[in-house]
Amino acid sequence: MSAVMAERQGTPVHAQPPAGVEITARVDGQDDLLPPAALELLAGLHRRFELTRQTRLAVRRARQAFFDDGGLPDFRADTAAIRAGDWKVAPIPAALLDRRVEITGPVDPKMVINALNSGANCYMADFEDSTAPTWDNLLTGQRALREAVAGTLAFTSEQGKAYALKPFEQQAVLIVRPRGWHLDEKHLRVDGAPIAGSLFDAALFAFHNAGVLAAKDRGPYLYLPKLQCMEEAQLWDDALGHIEQALDLPAGQIKVTVLVETLPAVFEMDEILHALRGRIVGLNCGRWDYMFSYIKTFRAHRDKVLPERGQVTMTQPFLRAYSELLIQTCHRRGAHAMGGMAAQIPISGDAEANEIALGKVRADKLREVTAGHDGTWVAHPALIPLAREVFDERMPGPNQHDVLREEVTVTRDDLIKPSLGTITRAGFEGNVEVCVRYLAAWLDGNGCVPIHNLMEDAATAEIARAQLWSWLHHARQPVGQVPPGENLYLDDGTPVDFALLERALIGLPARLGDRSRLPGGSRINEAIGVLDRLTHADELEEFLTLPAYARLD
The missing domain is CATH 3.20.20.360 (Malate synthase, domain 3)
Incomplete structure (x- = not known):
């Protein structure tokens, strides 16, 4: 009988973990969950x-x-x-x-x-x-x-x-x-x-x-x-x-x-x-x-x-x-x-x-x-x-x-034809806010966050983060009505560039108000820094949670 079956059937087994297995963190009660x-x-x-x-x-x-x-x-x-x-x-x-x-x-x-x-x-x-x-x-x-x-x-x-x-x-x-x-x-x-x-x-x-x-x-x-x-x-x-x-x-x-x-x-x-x-x-x-x-x-x-x-x-x-x-x-x-x-x-x-x-x-x-x-x-x-x-x-x-x-x-x-549409100022700034607020909450241990009457999780934050990178690094004629290689524009004529991102990031803390009422409010500045680095990177990071995971615990 294997140790797995023996323990599940109540048969005493050796208490030591298997050779080569290392647990690098500890919380109360984990021995019961990880026999x-x-x-x-x-x-x-x-x-x-x-x-x-x-x-x-x-x-x-x-x-x-x-x-x-x-x-x-x-x-x-x-x-x-x-x-x-x-x-x-x-x-x-x-x-x-x-x-x-x-x-x-x-x-x-x-x-x-x-x-x-x-x-x-x-x-x-x-x-x-x-x-x-x-x-x-x-x-x-x-x-x-x-x-x-x-x-x-x-x-x-x-x-x-x-x-x-x-x-x-x-x-x-x-x-x-x-x-x-x-x-x-x-x-x-x-x-x-x-x-x-x-x-x-x-x-x-x-x-x-x-x-x-x-x-x-x-x-x-x-x-x-x-x-x-x-x-x-x-x-x-x-x-x-x-x-x-x-x-x-x-x-x-x-x-x-x-x-x-x-x-x-x-x-x-x-x-x-x-x-x-x-x-x-x-x-x-x-x-x-x-x-x-x-x-x-x-x-x-x-x-x-x-x-x-x-x-x-x-x-x-x-x-x-x-x-x-x-x-x-x-x-x-x-x-x-x-x-x-x-x-x-x-x-x-x-x-x-x-x-x-x-x-x-x-x-x-x-x-x-x-x-x-x-x-x-x-x-x-x-x-x-x-x-x-x-x-x-x-x-x-x-x-x-x-x-x-x-x-x-x-x-x-x-299956690959993109949809047409626009980028509004509210849409751009909304993506910035969702990314920062969700990432701050995630870093604080909360993976599901209500923001503006929507339940946001990693998937929706990823859309917002990837869109910001995409808009800032590429131009697309149907959205901005500009030649390829130039900036996209918001529907009010504002160029979508890193100056626009910087203004949104600088202004976000004031728009959020009292951070103590927000999930992960104490980590807003850290989240702003992470988003700023990810958005400026030459290559789109595969998943937001990969670099952020190193900051957990």
Whole structure:
């Protein structure tokens, strides 16, 4: 019997961590969450898959170099047989057949309780874009999920308000999102190297909860982020198979949904489904990260600079093509086609503004259900009834797999054609504010921040940061109506240049007012410095969180 199985079954094992494993941080209670058997599982995963992970990341860099040299993404010639083949993914578990409304959020105890009690069909517990990966946050989240699965999670606020879980039958189905392949977990090193954050999050959750969840026919279930190609999907399939074997789970017990939130991935949706066909249940339109990926992929292409974020809606042709192709692909293969996030949050004290915001949510959800999506995301519990009402009216069954969208024809050029629009002063300064306020909060340990009645996470901050870099480093005639090589202009005629950025950064602290009321307010100046350096850099940084991660803890 392995140490992993022995400890999970209550058999005493040697208390020392496996050779070569080093934990570089400490918080109260971590020994309970990281017993030797869990560390053995993590070390085994690292030793088996780290070389492959690094190889895949190197392929990403090579592909980006191809794009930087003027290349364009396209459907792969070597996988045409997969796209043409007549195959289906494995049957979907009963607990995941109806996913019409999903709520997402971080993994602190209060959020976990409120999300599971929210009335949504599913709760995506997020270790990725809405969690700042401090060691304390990660282990607090793992403990909260373990107690939630066991039915013992409770929380009392500083004000004395008590939170407790509803009965299991009334809870949302739990789905966990680990970090992407690109992120390390610096606090746990194996043979001197940091383990992949993705494997740390997924394997530790499975170690503590897989047996209980499997017995309840509830998974474990995962959301997999930031994939770019079928080989990265295959890496996940192999790693999850390793976890299943180590934990004595049936092959395919761990079910997954993949977020299609990178531009390269939209050209490999069939291939990603095929690589994971024994365990995948659907794809999701991760539209905020997808927009960020579009900007990053085309960072060297002057003709593909996007207008301000608020104008790049899902009704824009290139985003509509992405959504419709995802629906067609998923339903052809017997998989869910999940819609995207409504980031709005209720606006108290302004009924008119709140009604306008809710109207935008309603229109977006109506677009999704009419197009054929099988479910959608919300960021706030108050939006669940609205989203459910829209989907209940148009989707009487548990899903819409019968909506095949066979009339949809999407070409490479449809998926990469940029949208037209403008850059307003409010849009430029809004991007600066979102970047700085979110980054300050993230550095302070808070990965999910309400800003101007929108719930901002790393994905939306990445859009704002990448757009600023793109606007400042490239000109685009449809936006600024100026010849290539010259500055872009705001719609009021102001040049978009580094002087404009400097004025926005200098003026931001005064516009923010009392920093003590802002999440991470004490780190505003640090965040301004980080954004200034990233925006002036000759090359767009791959992810905002990579350089910022070194500043955590």
